[in-house]
Amino acid sequence: MQFRMRFTRITIDTERMGGVPCIRDLRIPVATILDMAADGIEGKDILQAYPDLEPDDIREALRFAAEAVRERELPVLASR
Numbered sequence: 001m002q003f004r005m006r007f008t009r010i011t012i013d014t015e016r017m018g019g020v021p022c023i024r025d026l027r028i029p030v031a032t033i034l035d036m037a038a039d040g041i042e043g044k045d046i047l048q049a050y051p052d053l054e055p056d057d058i059r060e061a062l063r064f065a066a067e068a069v070r071e072r073e074l075p076v077l078a079s080r
Contacts (some may be wrong), residue, residue, distance in 0.1 A: 007067075009060040021064065023057045028049075033061040 011025045021030040028050055036075050043058050 010064050019045045
């Protein structure tokens with residue numbers, strides 16, 4: 001039995017933001033949050049930059065990205 005995660009804080013609407021996954025219809029793309037986290041920006045600083053966000057939004061964005069990677073093959077360089 002395979003468990004599929006359900007995302008309650010991620011919205012995808014083809015009529016908004018071109019269908020880009022966003023946080024709770026806030027027009028804040030999940031990718032923006034992921035980029036900030038990847039750049040080493042701490043959660044508290046992300047929340048300060050986007051006051052409408054909640055800590056659970058950041059956690060769900062990270063889980064969403066993890067699930068997206070599990071679902072498809074990504075082009076990565078093989079290590080030697």
